[in-house]
Amino acid sequence: MPKKVDHQQRRTLIADALMRVAADQGLEAVSLRHVATEAGVSAGMVQHYFGTKDEMMAFALSVVRERSQIRVTEAVAGLGENPPPRLLLRTMIAALLPLDEHTRDDGRVALAFLAYTAVRPSAAPSLREDTAQFTAFIASILPTNDAAAAAGLLALMEGLGVYLLGGQYTAEQALDALDAQLDLLFGGTRTTDEP
Amino acid sequence: MPKKVDHQQRRTLIADALMRVAADQGLEAVSLRHVATEAGVSAGMVQHYFGTKDEMMAFALSVVRERSQIRVTEAVAGLGENPPPRLLLRTMIAALLPLDEHTRDDGRVALAFLAYTAVRPSAAPSLREDTAQFTAFIASILPTNDAAAAAGLLALMEGLGVYLLGGQYTAEQALDALDAQLDLLFGGTRTTDEP
């Protein structure tokens, strides 16, 4: 077995390039050659690691999901053990919002994939599962234990993300809206040090 | 001046075809020839009415926005004069959600355009204005007059739309979440006849 090469590393390298292209030119600009150029490799190599374009897209989507997970767990890890529910929720949701220029890129890619999977339902189940898990978790720590309220909070997060990307809301406005919502859900008393 | 033809009608005919293509194959499948075939006309004619593809896209986007407006005003018109604020809000928001199979198509197109304009900011200002107007209106009829709460409600609507399209939420779940939110905003007493 000659030439040991880290396949996973190559694939994520390519996926990174794909996400860069998608972030500032849209998913429709993602082609084998574009991605290859962006990654600084030959088009043949991309083809070597991803037999087909759909495979490449699927992998990139999995990377996006994975990164979101990581962002959330990292943010939560900074809270120490047994954080108050409201702070926990706020931290998790804020971690998923495209608030700064860097996370905006990821958000754009995620939004592009959202529209992408809306038409190619092959990857939809996994996204559905993510959402279901998240709603269940939110409901479990909400004081009311209300499934509808949990679904609403998650939807609010998604909408904030969309409007942040579209430039309709500023980061401040989005966080204000989030905090106002948490006020509503947790009874109107602010328990965290928000500006 | 020969051959009087209703330009506007032709253009909306073509835009309709575009939206049909975009609804079930995605915006990336939208090409001059595809749209022409879907519309049952020649590719040359599409080119005749839209000098460039971007122009066609821009027009289609304007049609999408216009249709949303119409849907809302029609729904509101069915309420009679001076409807209670909560019912008014619920009606308007529900009219914008992709709740049935028919409005799902429109929603898919809107979502596709959302991702599209996230990368081509040329059409973003108009969307921004729509959102700003809507938030201002919502804030004006909310009992708390809270801008953040209004922004949150709108974001919640957008998120519900996204999740409805993705299949994460059913129509019932989405409406439950909306009603739960209105409960929160209007003080917890249901003033309308919801199931």
Add this chain to the structure above:
DNA sequence: TGGATTGCGATGCACTCGTATTGCAACTGG
């Protein structure tokens, strides 16, 4: 009735696309 002007179909052009195929260099296990 006769230009003039418009509507629109047809064709061509220069690209880009995804994928299949080929060839070769590099490396490693025996």
Add this chain to the structure above:
DNA sequence: CCAGTTGCAATACGAGTGCATCGCAATCCA
């Protein structure tokens, strides 16, 4: 040391893209 496997570059191909151009038919104003 060399056979064999693997990594990767290059190329070719057919299909599809947006757009420019041409040509002709239909129509209206004079």
